[in-house]
Amino acid sequence: MSAEVEHKGFKDFPLFRKLAPAEVEQLEKLCRFKRYKSQEQIIDRQSESREVFFVVSGRVRIVIYSLSGREITLDDLCAGGYFGELAALDSEPRSASVMALEDTVTASMPHETFLNVLDRHPEVARNVMLRLTAIIRQATERIMDLSTLGANNRVHAEILRQARLAGEDEDGRAWIAPIPVHSDVASRVSTTRETVARVFSDLTKSGLLVREKDALLVTDLFRLEDLVEEVRGE
Numbered sequence: 001m002s003a004e005v006e007h008k009g010f011k012d013f014p015l016f017r018k019l020a021p022a023e024v025e026q027l028e029k030l031c032r033f034k035r036y037k038s039q040e041q042i043i044d045r046q047s048e049s050r051e052v053f054f055v056v057s058g059r060v061r062i063v064i065y066s067l068s069g070r071e072i073t074l075d076d077l078c079a080g081g082y083f084g085e086l087a088a089l090d091s092e093p094r095s096a097s098v099m100a101l102e103d104t105v106t107a108s109m110p111h112e113t114f115l116n117v118l119d120r121h122p123e124v125a126r127n128v129m130l131r132l133t134a135i136i137r138q139a140t141e142r143i144m145d146l147s148t149l150g151a152n153n154r155v156h157a158e159i160l161r162q163a164r165l166a167g168e169d170e171d172g173r174a175w176i177a178p179i180p181v182h183s184d185v186a187s188r189v190s191t192t193r194e195t196v197a198r199v200f201s202d203l204t205k206s207g208l209l210v211r212e213k214d215a216l217l218v219t220d221l222f223r224l225e226d227l228v229e230e231v232r233g234e
Contacts, residue, residue: 010107013054013080018123027117031107036100043084045097050111052084058104063187064096073187075138076101085128088114146190153231154189155199159209160228163218172222177215 010016010024019027033056036042043049045064055077062074062083074096077083087094088111118125145157163174182196189196203209208224210217218224 010054013082015054015082015124015127019121027109027113028107030113031109033105033107036104036106038100038102038104040100042098042100042104042106043094045095046093048093050084050087050091051108052082052088052111052114053098054082054107054109055079056105056107059101060098060104060106061101062096062098070190071187072190073184075135084108085114085132087111149228149231151189151191151195152199153228154191155185155196156203156224157228158185158189159203159218160221160224163221163224168221172220174218174221175212175215176218179211179214179216 010028011021016024016027031054036058042053042060057079059076059078060081060083061076064072064074066072083098084094086092118128145154149157159176159180162176162180166174166176168174182193182200185196186193200209204211208219210219
């Protein structure tokens, strides 16, 4: 079960970086801090709650479930991230469920407080809008991939996405850490774990992927991009 914990600071949260220390401290006092165990649910889709959650430590996953029970991963958030802003903004039920991927501490902020911060601080409101814009762009790209790419190619696209997030070196290589779990990739691209395992095996045999001790090495990011874009362009 979740448990109350002592307050943790917001001073390192990107969203509040430009606020005065005294105001950040006041926001902390208005939040409720809780600890969740790994795999514990934090919010449930369609619930009527409206508070906004901030990840103080740990990592969470935002998911939805199909009618057959298949888990579809929308995003993973680590310390400094936040979720629940949609319900705070439009008063509609939650659009997704959120669970802790590891022991996690969150700070839940009343929606009235969150909206008040947006009203009084345009820079915070702008950052929230930029995040919502990124979510829309990501969703658009995902819809395009689901509509135009086969399962194998969607796995290629997901590896490419993670490689780009990891960053490439001057030789066009990227190290993805930790090594992606097959079931997680399958959940993101709406396919089976067996399909993901087969694609990873094929890419490894071709030399495009190399499994190292703590990371997955993409040896040629340009070649992987070509695999994805060639199919998208058909």
